[in-house]
Amino acid sequence: MRINRLYLRAFGPFTDVELDFSSAFPGLHIVYGDNEAGKSSCLWALNYLFFGIPPRTEYNFIHPYDKLRIGGHLENVAGQELTFYRRKKMKADVFDEHDHPMDPSCLEPFFQGMEKEMFESLYGIGHEALVRGGQDILDQKGDVGQAIFAAGAGLTSLHKVFEELEDEAGTLFKPQASRPDINEALFRYRELKTRMKQALLSGREWDAHRRTLKKAEKRLSEIQARRREKDREKHRLERLKRSMAHLSRRKALIKRLSDLRDVIVLPHDFSERRRTLEQERDDAIKTLTASTARLDELREKKAGVSLKQDLLNRAGEIEGVYQRLGAYQKGAADRPGLEGQRARCKAEAATLLEQVRPDLPLEQVETLRAGLLKRKTISSLGNHCEALVQRIEKAEEAVRKNLASLEKSQNMLSELPPFQDSRGLEETVRLARRAGGVDEELNEKRRHLKLAHDTCQMEMDRLGLWKGPLERIDGLPVPIGETVNRFEQELEGIDQKKSHIIEEKEQIEQDLNHLRTELRAIQYAGEVPMEEDLFRIRSERDTGWQLIRRHWVEGEDIAEELTAFSPEDPVPNTYERLVTGSDETADRLRREADRVQKQAVLKSEMEDLEKRQRTLEPESEKLRADREDANRRWRDVWNACDISPLSPREMRQWLNGFEQIRFKLSEAHKAEAEIKTKEQYRQELREKLIHEIRAFGSTEAFSGNALTPVLVHAEALLEANRKHQARREKLKAGIDELRDVLENSENEKSAAEKQLESWRSEWKEALVPLGIPADTGPDDAADFMDTVKTCFDRLHEADAFRKRIDGIDRDNRTFEKDLRSLLKQVAPDLLASEAVQAVNDLQARLNEARKDDAVLRHYMEQIEALEKDILDAKSSLKRNESQMDDLLKQAGCETEDGLDEAEQRSTEHLELKDKLGEIETTLAEIAEGVSIESLERQAQELDPDELPGRIEAVSREIADQLDQEITELTESVIREKTEMERMDGRSRAAFLAEESQEVLAKIQRLTDRFIRLKLSGRILTDVIERYRAEHQDPLLEKASRYFKDITLGSFQELRTDVNDQGKPILIGVRPDGAWLKVEAMSDGTRDQLYLALRLATLDWRLESSEAMPFIVDDIMINFDDERSRATLHSLSALAEKNQIILFTHHRRITEIAETLDAGERVLIHEI
């Protein structure tokens, strides 16, 4: 494949730029551009053209993403050509020059499934790649396999591939390490397994624990029972030990009590009661003495106090007068102010009346009150007047407005176009609409038809053998399948016979060889005597005998004949030899009859075979003729269609393909007929529609055949007509409505005017009582009324003040009268005093009388209390005496003196009883339910001295034996129970098993990966070795040449040597025959070595694959001029067969190229 043109329509800095790579040779195309001129853009444009524009690219700095467009014209070795464009799209990004989408598979014949990455590897090289490639050769110490593999794959760093495979594998697994992932996971897995095993609980273990527990529990309950028994015993003994002392004390007490049997036992409060009575008696006597003395003293004080009873009796009246004194004083103070207020109000009223009715004196003002009562009526009449006036104005405004609207609507109606009948046009439009998107459908069908034709044409081209217009295909007299089958059979028959003959020939040849071998074997064993030999030697002998007989017996002179018979030996010798010979021959014939026989048979067989061989020749000849005849007839059959046929089998395939095309074509014909019918129908519709449009009055002109524009216009006309009609109707309805409204407005106006008239008469009547003129307006009338009302209000206020003054005068007179009458009765000496002074003095005298009264009352109360106390003390003494008598009786004493002894004896008796009770309580506590009698019995049975010893023995048994055993057993039970609780059916082991399965899954995944990495490394090594074995010789031969050229002959050739490890390595040979390892070469030379290998690979691949453009990006940056020239020279030589596009921004390169004299093989393009 080669690219003839590159169209940079819109990409990077380019707009509509074209690069023409077409030339006689594929050619070396040097694309030169300064820095920034877009060399890189151009290089990438080429890549994107071939393999699509990637989703993200930086070449949109002028043209936006959706406008990017690169095109090219390609040509392949089969002579196919293709022009196509790329846009930046995810899918279907291939377009033709008219921007119609193309099937991306049309690129297949040019790229043959080549992927982007592969193309970049195999057919792209840049300066950096060159340097890395050279470095890699050094890194591998010139390993031949790796060097040519890397160059072959366009790879610059093969050892890195190996390194990475090894590194990754190393992170996964190493046999003797613990860090790599698999090793770590394996360790973890083992650890989990161990932990799981530890967590496992075996059934036997569980059972063992269960049994131990049961046994321990049983034993424990036995021991505990025994311990309880011993406890009881110990307890009993201890109880006895504790009760011994108490028992003997009890015995003593019981005896003492029996001595005090006849003592009178006094109640326990007896002494208390006696002492209380004695105390009470002393207290009563003391009270009596003191009270009598105090009584006498009080009676004396009481007699010294006197009392003013008349003042106290009139206390209420005196208080009343004292309280009224304040009101009396206030009234006298207020009176002059009130007098002033009254005079002011009256003066104001007179002024107000003067304002509105100067003619009327204030005294006659009451005549106006009747008019004032009609105030509301007048006010409401006034308001009504205003409403009527407004109503009339409003009605007039409405009449004016409606008249204007009416006029405007009528004008608009008259301006509308006249009504048009559209039924005919509507009918036709409906028909046209029913036809649907007939234009699009027809276009689509036409396109499909064209596509079908193109496909057929393409398929026909692909099928080959026949060229011509598709129309001829239908009538092409291709033979039917049967004919092809017949020919196939016939030709196969002939071929089969032919191969039979050939086989037979070979068989005969083989048999003959076999026979010859056998014959030779017989002959090698010694000459085989033959009948012919015998006949010959015998006839010779007989001839000799005849000569001898004639010479010797007949005496003829036959010297000459004898000489002729035996020219060398004497005749007798010869004859003898012949006799002996014939005898020997005869003998041998008899003796070696078998060999003779066998030889004869073999010979005869050989003759038969040779005969058959000769007959085969004409048969073979005949078959050849038949075959030619059949071939000629086969060609004749196809001649009619101008086809030179292949074999019948191939032609049958061809016929199948052909029939398919023919079928597709007939389908296409049908589709075309359908299209024509449809087009005719469309034409009819269109004409009818145009006719109706004209009838409707439109003069619109239509071009083309399409129905849609006509239909659209018709629809627009209809729409306009519909709109006008609607407008007209709306206007008419508006006018009718306006007329109604106008009439209403006028009616309203006249009604309002009538009402105003009747109001005027009512108003006049209302004003009469006020005595103001009839033409007074509502507002003035209202003012008048307000003023009169205020005047009346003032007069009313003045009246109120006068009433208050009269009240004060009346109250003061009553007070003075009451005071005088009171003074006459209780204090006539005060009558002469001024009223206020008299009241105050009277009040003071009353207060004095009240104090004396209170003191007297106090003395009387105290006297009464003392008299009562004296009475009480006397009765208490009497009661005390009788109680003391009761006590004496109880104690059995005559006098109070005997009471002390009786009390003493009673107390002793009680104390003894208490002690006995205490002892018995203590004993009961010790006995813990055992009766004291039983305790006494047990005590009697025991020797008190043995008791401590027995207690000690039991205690020891409990402490040393039983308790210890119980502790041990309890511990054992707890231990076993803990064990059993641990075995609670938990899933710890199961969880660990699950966890270990997770690790196992990880190991599996990593192992899979490890296997892949290891095998990859191994396979890569094998591939490299295989590649070297297959391609080393031709590649190195070519590479030698390129290397020699590019290095300007400083190396003569490349060779292989073997290093210390036995691996083949590259060696450069100097013209003087010196060998140079790659390590000894300069960096630049190694780069050139890599380039030589790349070019050799390219050259070598040309022999088996189609050429592809070789894209070279400024590789000669570090080459001096001479080596650059040499390199360009080598490239131009290669460019005779393979297109090479070299991008550079070094002017030097183009200058060198111009001096190359490589003719049309080198072209320079500037961008």
Add this chain to the structure above:
Amino acid sequence: MFRFLHAADIHMDSPLRGLESFEDAPVDQIRGAVRRAFDNLVDLAIREDVRFVLIGGDLFDGDWKDYNTGIYFNNRMGALREAGIEVFMVSGNHDAVSQISRALRLPDNVTLFSHREAETRILEDLGVAVHGQSFPSRAVLEDLTQGYPQAESGLFNIGLLHTALTGRPGHEPYAPCTLDGLKSKGYQYWALGHVHQREEVSRDPWIVFPGNIQGRHIRETGPRGCTMVTVDEGRVEAVEPYDLDVLRWAVGKVDLDGCEDEEACLERVRETMKDTLTTADGRPVALRLMLEGVTPLHGSLHERASHWIEEFRGIAAGLMDVWVEKTIFRTVKPSAYQVDSSDISPLSALEKEVEGLKKRKENLFEYAPELEKLRSKLPPELLDDDNPFDLSDEKMDDLCEDIRALLTGRILRREGRHEN
């Protein structure tokens, strides 16, 4: 009318296999999955008030030795006992070698049928006869049903049996018997065990494999549980499967046909995960992703497999409840570079070498001796099951495809060529 539950192949406490833990994996959700599924069985029995429960063998896993498993089982049986539910079991091939089942003392509501001969238990109040026989040893190759008695007339007869029937793929052909043999006994219901896939073998009479109660690896996909049987007047009224599993296994095929970019691919994977979750009724899912179809991402998928797997796990973590068991790449690239025998490029040499490897079926250890060292260190369990060194045809194809993609990728994308 009464109801009973029929379950089998519990394999108590056997771990789930093939799930590699990763960050955000729903580890807690899968812990003790079998136990939780069994808890579901017990809860179901109590909640639905069934009269008895049948267990058709393989209660325990053969080589599992933790007696805690037995104690746990007894605890659960205790719960059934309190609810007045009886349990009938036969032991299967796994139980026959289980140390747990040998040591276990069953509560009195659990009946384990003898392994010496077929026995019958009659439930007078329900009018039910249960017939059964346990496995005496792991490999029972004779037809046990021959020793089963004929049906008790007037009773509802149930046959409890651990069997492979006439053979089921992936299951040992233990206690073989025929459908006709089972039918000839005249029972109303045959409660079978041993086959892990739920199956109604027959409806007249009912012969049912309930399947196991919890899938344990990727070959046990789909819902798992037990069978609820309703019996009325001596006839089976209804047979309904009940799902008990707490984790669902599924294979999610992702069709990447025409998938152009990474986002689209991830979106399709996400869709597949969501769809799978929908079918799992809210359970977490252990999912094997199977990527298929013709896509330009083919090279990237193979070459950057670990990156992609991380991405898929990320999606799974986002959805919660999804555990990516494994991702299998079966995609095809759109215009496959045809290996042309005349092409002399190193890449076609590589293609040929890989094809050759596929055909030769060489012993990998001879090919790369380090692998033998690894194999000798791997735990035997790994080599038993899904052995990475066992290369059947399909696995060999996958392996070769992986190697081919790996090397092609490394060679072609080794470094940027004249890139800006």
